[in-house]
Amino acid sequence: MHRTTLAFLLVPALLLTSCSGGTTTGLFDRRTPRERYLASLQAAGLGDTALVRDWIAAGETALLQPQDGRLPLNSEIRQGRAEPRAWGYRLPLQRGRRLRVELTVAGSEPAIVFVELFNAADLLKPIAASSREEVRLEQEIYRDGTYILRIQPELLRGDALRIVQRTTASLTFPVSGRTSSAVKSFFLDPRDNKRRDHHGIDIFAPRNTAVVAAAGGLVTQVGTSTLGGNVVWIWDAGRQQSHYYAHLHTQAVAPGDLVDAGAVVGYVGNSGNARTTLPHLHFGIYSRGEGPIDPLPFVRE
Template structure:
């Protein structure tokens, strides 16, 4: 009861503070250069809520999500639950490529509207270093888009405001930032990729080759300005377009003819010429050599800029009724993995009847919290519901009900001898039980029933 009073008091202070912040400058100064997340943290500190246990847990959860992010392959979709009483943040690590656009969509189902902070970071190259924040969403929106600027792993953090919870579904996908440069074709028609050997290994291919019949239109991939139209020994008939929005130049080579002039503005989809095999491509079939050169950085791989994946995020197949509830290992033993795929590293192997709290799930993997608090994944085929107890009866002696399975954990209640209980699972020397009032907790030692 005391815990509930403190939580209510914190919530009341927080609500009043955040509702009265409009037009009032705090001692931390103007927020215009801060992200929504940073502005929220500043408000917590001004209200001294960072000095409370709940506030500290919220701040720690945000930092922990960046350190313990799970590796996911795009497209990715996960459903789960944020508890209002237990602060939590999600961290997803993405192997992002320069030229991709990362799109994040968040759906929240909650009794009360909640601010949810979406932030993207470049992962640090040095272990232990601070990640570099690169993008955030306005808290009034549930979509975040970001054009990747460097070939680095990126981390998406998702965290609701303090004392707000609900069911979430997060979807992450990647898209090309440029339109495909050949009419009627796609990345499936690329026959020579970045880095292929050229001139007997003397140089490397600085672009992609898209094969198409002679006379197929070559298209502007971005809004820009034609800067050069010329003929060269290697590229044959070429066109250069300056990409207005990305400080880079697009290079079209081996054209059969050019339709644009220097100084001409183009929009995505405009025809700038027709496919051919001029220059040093005269012995090959007609194709477009497409290259991208970044200002001051040189050539970069065009493939991520134009590749549109046909793969959609796989559906979430887990039993959503288990989210927020306990399940247990059904097999004789089961591997718990760090990521939701069979090739992921095994975090631990658990014996039959080990209870696990479901916090979410993706495809046919449950995101679970282990009895000691670590979150990981287990295949849905290896677990079962706890509706049917592994044992039940009346306690032969009085026993405390602990809130966690370790010696010295706080006691939630004390059960008298003769109390009816159902044993839902076992972890080490502790049993997860439910009593006749529906309370769930841990009993130490071996449970003796009659």
């Protein structure tokens, strides 16, 4: 039987599985939308058809032989109706970045496109997957490494796809009205004639510019120290990190306060050992079990 004829005969069953989502998944079903879709094809008796086998093989090839991806990416990809395809992109990603993938499907017919992100060291289970309702994926990166992004439309959907991939900051920039261009001193820069390293970034802004919480959390300490001057510590439980705001002119929170991302926690100054410099915020991130880590990937646009 020719492939196109087989595809024509499979249309009613495929439409049924696409619309129904297959068998009942239950409240605690941890399968991805793609895994549930494949299970519905198999439950409908289509798992051994050449078209479905080709679709599975295309998905595996996309993971094992991905193309190098460069971010940001804005490109168009196409699939023929009787030509199962999948696309894989190898992405080097930094901890603290947020990967955003958005797809636009051409044509008037509704279509499902499965978007999944894998750690290249473990291709058995994606760390993130798009839902059936949205052709988009958003995931914060928690570890430096190489990741594989797989994009695969459901069967018998032949249209152009516009794909936009980019990374953004995962935290709110901690100085109001400023961007990463205001960072003038960086993580691990030498200090005190190379006797110590700089454990943060310095963001320069006029005195009394608002300093805002980079993430929501619990204010654990508000005080004064020789190096940091007027300081605020905020615990980000979700990321298991302490965020450190130093050289403040004044503080605007108290220990025990719960703050949202973007809430004012103090104002830019040059207290502590920064009294001979221009006003700036020293912003540091201390990860539980690790110590200081580079804040810049977390806040860079």
